[in-house]
Amino acid sequence: MATADPSNSSSAFAQLTNILLAKGGYESDEAWKFVEDLFKNIDGKVLSSSSSVYKSVADGEMVVGLSYEDPCVTLEKDGAPVNVVYPSEGTVYLPANAGIIKNAKHMDNAKKFIDYLQSQDCQDNLGLTTTNRPVLKDVQIGDIMKPISEIKTLKEDSEYVIAHKDDIVDHYKEIYTSISSEK
CATH class of the missing domain: 3.40.190.10 (Periplasmic binding protein-like II)
Structure with a gap:
């Protein structure tokens, strides 16, 4: 082992x-x-x-x-x-994390990027094309990934x-x- x-x-x-x-x-x-x-x-x-x-x-x-x-x-x-x-x-x-640097030079764009990361489209794309777990519930995942509903999870x-x-x-x-x- x-x-x-x-x-x-x-x-x-x-x-x-x-x-x-x-x-x-x-x-x-x-x-x-x-x-x-x-x-x-x-x-x-x-x-x-x-x-x-x-x-x-x-x-x-x-x-x-x-x-x-x-x-x-x-x-x-x-x-x-x-x-x-x-x-x-x-x-x-x-948990997966994303953040914005305090006083970022392009704060509006940084906020838009975070919104994009959390969007259904982005999360579905990540779930279907990578082997990382999306952070949103009810997101599409690839066939290789076991659905989280079938895995006993602990907090x-x-x-x-x-x-x-x-x-x-x-x-x-x-x-x-x-x-x-x-x-």
Whole structure:
């Protein structure tokens, strides 16, 4: 199994918080025990980046990889020997963002661009031509994408995760160090 280091990879950190949330919560002893058992199962081996994870699965070096949807669906779409599987416990979809720089020189055009990004036409086009999830509900998506209605979703407590990121990473590092020292 392949995974990346949650202390260095934002997608691996998102995987970690997703696992914790799905298995009982960010502070749950049961959830952290699951994380420990998972990392023991992979023998404490962690890849350097999230791209290494999905590439190692596509190349046949690893059988399973914990990664994020977009590149994995792209690999599947491009014919790589992979199948995207969503956790039955549920998965978190983190928000997509677009913003305008304060006092932007062309504020009216910036607002028009944001309006365009949020339009049904733009979101349908993104849903049909990319492997990123559109932000609007009831948007068209390509056949390769599994409808969100068929995926159990969880709601990340973003405020908690942001406020406790260092604690979560430190707890992960303690587990990783403990497993590595047992070898």
